[in-house]
Amino acid sequence: xxxxxxxxxxxxxxxxxxxxxxxxxxxxxxxxxxxxxxxxxxxxxxxxxxxxxxxxxxxxxxxxxxxxxxxxxxxxxxxxxxxxxxxxxxxxxxxxxxxxxxxxxxxxxxxxxxxxxxxxxxxxxxxxxxxxxxxxxxxxxxxxxxxxxxxxxxxxxxxxxxxxxxxxxxxxxxxxxxxxxxxxxxxxxxxxxxxxxxxxxxxxxxxxxxxxxxxxxxxxxxxxxxxxxxxxxxxxxxxxxxxxxxxxxxxxxxxxxxxxxxxxxxxxxxxxxxxxxxxxxxxxxxxxxxxxxxxxxxxxxxxxxxxxxxxxxxxxxxxxxxxxxxxx
Amino acid sequence: xxxxxxxxxxxxxxxxxxxxxxxxxxxxxxxxxxxxxxxxxxxxxxxxxxxxxxxxxxxxxxxxxxxxxxxxxxxxxxxxxxxxxxxxxxxxxxxxxxxxxxxxxxxxxxxxxxxxxxxxxxxxxxxxxxxxxxxxxxxxxxxxxxxxxxxxxxxxxxxxxxxxxxxxxxxxxxxxxxxxxxxxxxxxxxxxxxxxxxxxxxxxxxxxxxxxxxxxxxxxxxxxxxxxxxxxxxxxxxxxxxxxxxxxxxxxxxxxxxxxxxxxxxxxxxxxxxxxxxxxxxxxxxxxxxxxxxxxxxxxxxxxxxxxxxxxxxxxxxxxxxxxxxxx
Numbered sequence: 001x002x003x004x005x006x007x008x009x010x011x012x013x014x015x016x017x018x019x020x021x022x023x024x025x026x027x028x029x030x031x032x033x034x035x036x037x038x039x040x041x042x043x044x045x046x047x048x049x050x051x052x053x054x055x056x057x058x059x060x061x062x063x064x065x066x067x068x069x070x071x072x073x074x075x076x077x078x079x080x081x082x083x084x085x086x087x088x089x090x091x092x093x094x095x096x097x098x099x100x101x102x103x104x105x106x107x108x109x110x111x112x113x114x115x116x117x118x119x120x121x122x123x124x125x126x127x128x129x130x131x132x133x134x135x136x137x138x139x140x141x142x143x144x145x146x147x148x149x150x151x152x153x154x155x156x157x158x159x160x161x162x163x164x165x166x167x168x169x170x171x172x173x174x175x176x177x178x179x180x181x182x183x184x185x186x187x188x189x190x191x192x193x194x195x196x197x198x199x200x201x202x203x204x205x206x207x208x209x210x211x212x213x214x215x216x217x218x219x220x221x222x223x224x225x226x227x228x229x230x231x232x233x234x235x236x237x238x239x240x241x242x243x244x245x246x247x248x249x250x251x252x253x254x255x256x257x258x259x260x261x262x263x264x265x266x267x268x269x270x271x272x273x274x275x276x277x278x279x280x281x282x283x284x285x286x287x288x289x290x291x292x293x294x295x296x297x298x299x300x301x302x303x304x305x306x307x308x309x310x311x312x313x314x315x316x317x318x319x320x321x322x323x324x325x326x327x328x
Numbered sequence: 329x330x331x332x333x334x335x336x337x338x339x340x341x342x343x344x345x346x347x348x349x350x351x352x353x354x355x356x357x358x359x360x361x362x363x364x365x366x367x368x369x370x371x372x373x374x375x376x377x378x379x380x381x382x383x384x385x386x387x388x389x390x391x392x393x394x395x396x397x398x399x400x401x402x403x404x405x406x407x408x409x410x411x412x413x414x415x416x417x418x419x420x421x422x423x424x425x426x427x428x429x430x431x432x433x434x435x436x437x438x439x440x441x442x443x444x445x446x447x448x449x450x451x452x453x454x455x456x457x458x459x460x461x462x463x464x465x466x467x468x469x470x471x472x473x474x475x476x477x478x479x480x481x482x483x484x485x486x487x488x489x490x491x492x493x494x495x496x497x498x499x500x501x502x503x504x505x506x507x508x509x510x511x512x513x514x515x516x517x518x519x520x521x522x523x524x525x526x527x528x529x530x531x532x533x534x535x536x537x538x539x540x541x542x543x544x545x546x547x548x549x550x551x552x553x554x555x556x557x558x559x560x561x562x563x564x565x566x567x568x569x570x571x572x573x574x575x576x577x578x579x580x581x582x583x584x585x586x587x588x589x590x591x592x593x594x595x596x597x598x599x600x601x602x603x604x605x606x607x608x609x610x611x612x613x614x615x616x617x618x619x620x621x622x623x624x625x626x627x628x629x630x631x632x633x634x635x636x637x638x639x640x641x642x643x644x645x646x647x648x649x650x651x652x653x654x655x656x
Binding site: 024030035044045052232 | 352355356357358359360361362363368369370371372373374375377379380381401402403405406408414415416418447448449450452453454455456457459461463465466474476477478544545560
């Protein structure tokens with residue numbers, strides 16, 4: 001490790017870890033990983049890469065937020081609460097001290113917001129794009145099973161939180177492939193792409209009260225992610241396209257171009273929770289969501305079969321142009 | 329996630345996790361992280377990048393081994409035993425199915441060798457060099473404190489395992505900057521660079537029997553890593569250059585070029601354990617090492633001060649050209 005790396009760690013990253021349980025103040029080769037008494041640990045890892053998972057030129061504040069939040073969303077989808085994280089940061093030449101300083105300040109703000117802290121990490125130089133892998137740790141209360149993709153039952157209602165499609169439309173707009181949204185709508189959508197909102201409280205409520213038979217976060221696209229639940233549960237699914245919750249900005253965009261349904265249903269990065277619930281528990285789901293002041297919408301149901309059908313206004317299936325947005 | 333990513337996971341990575349505790353067979357957004365009863369968890373993360381931490385063109389088998397072993401070495405330096413790992417793999421276009429297949433087969437072999445398994449991961453495409461971040465989990469027996477960099481006492485002897493310098497010389501040779509080693513010596517040294525041997529059993533013995541006041545693995549370079557122990561312990565250190573254990577190949581190289589001392593003492597990537605022990609426990613260290621059929625050598629001692637001095641054959645300090653190999 002070079003002098004430059006030590007300086008970055010000392011100046012910007014150590015303050016994110018000092019005095020936190022297990023971090024050993026980032027002085028050592030490894031950290032201790034404390035387990036809250038009686039709870040069980042969950043962990044996930046997600047990598048975000050400049051130009052692949054965020055647009056080139058994205059401000060360091062948004063890079064920090066996205067790297068953490070895509071992982072927080074995975075923890076939310078398991079019904080767990082987040083604890084701490086490891087950061088593997090590969091920096092290209094252009095990311096100099098001011099960039100890293102702003103990035104670390106944003107990590108500090110995110111830590112505060114989500115009640116997490118830096119447990120350990122690795123900083124290195126790369127000849128390629130800025131690359132961050134975050135390994136996040138969370139915990140489940142004693143006796144609480146993790147929400148999983150498998151477990152949906154035929155007849156379950158399919159629910160989704162928040163609204164769907166803004167992130168995909170925001171990405172299109174930022175790439176110049178979608179115009180005429182208006183400045184405010186574009187900014188709101190771009191924000192949804194850059195700073196997704198992990199649905200931690202909802203995931204924890206679903207897990208704690210055993211309200212969901214299966215759950216996933218919408219990262220690959222609504223239809224594709226429902227396909228994951230269906231496949232792992234040995235079922236098919238149906239969604240009613242016109243019941244998919246949309247933001248006013250997405251409604252407006254659609255009113256000018258019906259073809260944007262492909263982006264809304266197939267684009268990724270919404271990071272809403274998608275879950276299935278027996279009809280008898282639908283009222284409890286609504287109550288839990290109301291308590292969180294978060295919209296959840298029933299958009300379909302699980303059925304025998306092995307495919308996800310999207311039903312149009314007349315109840316007949318619609319052909320999808322694409323089943324999801326591909327990282328490859 | 330794309331169809332290509334799913335195929336890679338199904339075909340090559342899932343078999344590394346199926347049926348293993350907590351992995352959920354890689355079906356979900358996160359994994360469970362089981363804690364061996366009564367033990368405590370440790371964790372570390374290290375990134376290796378094509379062209380930075382291994383040479384371009386390194387076979388997939390060696391890439392897999394190095395990515396795991398640099399992390400296993402961190403776990404060894406804490407005195408812990410390894411359990412499982414998360415893999416964040418960023419693949420450039422050129423790494424097609426046969427590359428990934430060979431890489432995963434090597435992971436399987438390493439898993440067998442070190443008694444670990446794949447707990448979870450993330451596979452994505454990158455426009456940059458092949459990049460792997462491994463987060464490794466290990467555990468400490470009940471009541472056993474982690475070995476740390478801080479904790480060395482003035483008067484402690486400084487020990488190092490194995491031999492030092494081969495990895496740095498092997499890298500020089502592979503880069504064409506060191507010739508005349510002979511084919512066998514060059515292959516042996518290159519192997520030390522590509523497939524370091526984590527000193528897990530030694531680290532565990534040191535921790536279990538409380539034989540070391542401080543420990544680190546030699547990754548940045550012998551002098552620089554001893555500097556880490558010294559700095560975190562609030563001390564200085566002295567090493568006797570001619571007591572540093574060398575392989576026959578390194579001895580031969582030195583006999584032709586004394587300037588290679590800079591690489592031997594300053595080059596990184598040896599991944600031997602460097603630790604300090606009170607003189608009264610030196611015999612116990614020797615006995616523990618003998619039981620493991622592993623060489624450990626006393627090369628110096630900890631002293632008051634704040635620098636690492638390298639003493640020449642006459643006992644006088646030698647100036648070092650470089651205090652370590654820099655990743656930046």
